[in-house]
Amino acid sequence: MPYELDWRAPHTLNTAALTAASSTLTAASLTYVTGLNPWWDLAVAGGGAAGTIISGAREGAERSTLAYRAALWLAAGGWASWAAGIQVPWSATALAALATGLVLGRVSWSASTRHDEAVKVRRRKQADAKESRGRQEEHNRWGQQWEARIQRVTNIQGCRVVGIATWEANTGYTVEVLLPPGGVTWKQVKANEEGFGSDLRLAEGCGVEVAAGRAKGTAIIRVSTVNVMAQNLPFPMDLSPTSIDNPFEIGRHRDATPTLGSLAYICGLGIGDTGSGKTNTLGVINAQLLRTVDAIVWHIDTTGAGLALPWLTSWALDGAYARPVLDWVAPTHDEARAMVRMGIQIIERRKTRYQRRMREVNDTKLPVGPDVPEIVIVVDETADLPNDIKNDIVTIQNTGRAMRVRVLVASLRATSDSIPVPMKKRATWRWGMFVTDPEELSYLFAGYQSVDPSDAPWPGCGFNAYESTKPRPFKAYMLDPRNMDAIAKGVWERRPLLDQISRDVDYGIYYGSRWARTLPLLYPDEPLHPVTVPYTSVTVVPVPSASNPAGPGGTFGEDPVVTSRSGTGQVVQPGTVRWDKLFPKHGARLAAQQQAPAGADGPAAQAMPPVQDRPAPPPGESGLRLVVDNSGTADRAAAAPVPAESEPQAPTAPVGPGDAAPAPAAAGTELPQQGRPSPQDAAMRLLLDAGPQGTGPSRMEAELKRLGYPTVRTTISGWLTVWVAEGEVVRQGSGTQTYYVHRSCIRHSGPSWK
Incomplete structure (x- = not known):
């Protein structure tokens, strides 16, 4: 095999010195052999010296370095002229002189290089020091200006x-x-x-x-x-896998620092007027959620599903990928109701079934992963949702942190009718886009009334408060449909699936046919792509609705009968038609009392059965237990049937000598008047009507007075204290923010006897 030269061999200072010496010897030998005038060698060396000075000056070399390089050229030229004109170039004397020059050149070159570097470092330090002094002088000038400005303004x-x-x-x-x-x-x-x-x-x-x-x-x-707020910031198309435990970016602040958010252990809340960029911001958050490998995304949007459709169209109509990137979409109230109630059941199921998984990591919070993902429910436009769905959302906010079921709520308005107070208080990450009414930002960012909408006046601008920070202006990234399609195509293969334990809850029977129910609603006039067939060819299980209330583990509608805690009889579940007949809401009762004349016996007067027509409480119990327990014996339940809505109520025979006398009222208890509930019953009804939002003694006193009860606040506070001790009522908040919630409204599993 022929030997190949390696022209890539390194060129060191030693090889450079040898090359220069051999080149000088060659030039002198050619001059000697050809008989040229030896001064030509010196002239050529002079030209080389001039060239190295020009080249070094362009590179910024020091003057001493330029002079040293020129001296080397002239020394080589002088030796060549001397050796060719006086001596023979390859004579011992000439070679000895050349070798001496070679050694001196090699040693002096290293010294010259070190000197050159030292001079450069010294000059660089001098320049830095000068720049630092100038910057310090400028900062001192700025500082003096700001000190004067602070004193002048504040x-x-x-x-x-x-x-x-x-x-x-x-x-x-x-x-x-x-x-x-x-x-x-x-x-x-x-x-x-x-x-x-x-x-x-x-x-x-x-x-x-x-x-x-x-x-x-x-x-x-x-x-x-x-003014960076007026500029468009394109969404950074970083599709690398990430975790729901990591904060994500939704935009940039004025100082170009990232605007962060997270839905790992907290819930989110966002508002934005029409055209403010709220939907775009939700899309940015959705894109960041889809990058995760340990979270699935559910959408609730009953106003047209405009938030979900851009993420589904490329799959449902174009077949760009095999399965959807969103796990569930609820475009109707019934579908949303089934979704949130399944979420509540998943929270309860995970608490018991994943204890071993939590113990393995020594944590009380469920560690999520591709096998057990977090569930993030994104809710758009809460103003149109029924109260029962809103209450279920609050339940998820209250109970789902440890079991990793979180909620992001968005609304056009930051008002109490769109975003109830409990829903707002449970959302610790809040962002608000442009609004025309500053009071709405004050409602969203309570305690920061100085937030001014004029600080974010353009579409896509807003205020972000994350990790207890004060709301800061930011500009959200811009996301267009093409980017959404690209993101969906890039992440669909790594999207996790809902774990089997979560699928096995009662409401899981509706989960398997979710796309068969919703895709025809989302695309009513469009032919679906064949890739959707595995999702739409399953047997459809209709979700419970007002016309079809039956559901697993309970009902949505009327007349469910459940077994009492004591197991001795059947009771009526609160919130049903039969319950409201037995004990109507105070608003309906007040209207009926105002409309019915005295002594009337029509349906309006009978909306609330007289006290004597209801089962008498056992000895030692007050009328309160009728509301909160109703767990009487079977004989009592049979003896006091609830009449049908169309059946007139028969008059009750007066209490005779042989009848059992009613239990005496406890000390300090107001006796019920004829034909209406006792004050305790009415107070408990107010607690039930208040739902998860709860109420307080002052408000209850005012409402009872409007209903004709002279009960005072101290009496109501005493009842609440007893009910809290008995576990029927839960005390929330502290100090002036204290309010009371009935235990049946804390968890969706129903009243206390269920």
């Missing part, structure tokens, strides 16, 4: 600026302020954000944000000098 004297840092994107800067002693807080400075912006003469879209510093007595002032 009337706070003695503030000292300890640092100013410009942002990486060069869109603003941050000022760190040391507040003076005497109890001055950063909140006093924050109250003047608008004043700072006016004093700085900032352009529209730029602003000033004040936040707490790294320690007490310090403040951070962020000043945006470029």
Whole structure:
């Protein structure tokens, strides 16, 4: 095999010196052999010296280095001229002189290189020091200006600026302020954000944000000098796998830092007016959720499913991939009701079935993964949802953290009718897009009434509060349908499936045919692609509805009868038609009392059966137990049947001498009047009517007085104390925020006897 030269061999200083010596010897030998004038060698060396000076000067070499390189060229040229003109180039004397020059050149080159590097380092340090002095002078000037500005705008004297840092994107800067002693807080400075912006003469879209510093007595002032809020930020198409436990980005703040959110252990809440970019922001959050390998996504959108359709169309109509990226979509109230109630049952089932899994990681919260994914329910437009679905959503918020069932709620308006107070309080991650009414942002970000919609005036702008941070303006990423299709195609293969234990709950019978029910509703006039056949060819199990109330483990509608806790009889479940006949809601009762004349015996007067027509409580119990228990004996249940709605109620015979006398009222208990419930019964009805939102003694006193009961607040507080001790009522909150909720409204499993 012929030998091949390796022209890639490294060229070191030693080989460079040998090359220079051999080239000089060759030039001198050619001059000697050909008889040329030896001065030509010196002339050529002079040209080389001039060339190396020009080249080195362009590279920024030091003058001493340029002079050294020129001297090497001239030394080589001088030796060649001397050896060719006076000596024979290959004579011992000439070669000895050449070898001496070779050694001196090699050693001096290293010294020259070190000197050159030292000079460069010294000059670089001098330049850095000069730049630092200039920057410090500029910062000192800025600091003096800001110290004067703070005193001028806030009337706070003695503030000292300890640092100013410009942002990486060069869109603003941050000022760190040391507040003076005497109890001055950063909140006093924050109250003047608008004043700072006016004093700085900032352009529209730029602003000033004040936040707490790294320690007490310090403040951070962020000043945006470029209007990044008006710019479009395309969604970063990073489709790498991630986990639901990791926070995700939904946009950028004014200082170009990421706007973060998470649905791992907390619930989310977002609002946005029409055209504000709320749906786009929900799409960005949905895209980040679909990147995860340990979370499935359920959608509730009963106003046309506009949130879910862009993520399903490429699968359902185009067949771009084999299975949907969303796990369940509820476009109707009945479907949504089945979804949230299955979610509640999954929470209860996971608590008992995954104890070993939690013990393996020594945690009280369920570790999720592709085999047991988190369930994220995204709810759009809550204003149109019935109250029972809203209450179930609150139940999931209250109970689903440890079992990893979380909720993201979105609405057009931040009002109590669209977003009930309990639903808002359970959502610790909140974001709000542009709204026209500042009061709505105050309702969303309670305690931060200084949030001004003018700080986010463009579509796609909003305020984000995550991890107990104050709401900060941000611009959401922009996501278009093509990006959604690309994301869905890139992640569908790694989307997890619902675990079998969660599928096996009672409402799991509706889960298997979910797409067979919903796809024809989502695409009523479009032919579905054959890839949907495995999902639509299954036997359809209709979800319970108002016309078909039967459901597993309970009903949606009327007249369910359940066994009492004691097992001695049957009782009527609250919230049903029969229960409301036995004990109608106070609003309906008041209307009936106002419409019916005295002594009337028509249906209006009989909406609430007289007290004497209801089963008498056993000795030692008050009328309260009729409401909260109804667990009387079978004989009592049979002796007091609930009349049908169309049947008139027969008059009850008066109590005769042979009849058992009613139990005496307890001390301090008001006796019920003829034909209406006792005050305790009415108070308990108010608690049941209040639902998960709960109520309090003051409100109950006012409502009882409107119904004609003279009960005072202290009496009601005493009842509540007893009911809390008995476990019938749950006390929530503390101090002035205390409210009471009936135990049947805490968990969806029903009243206390179920």
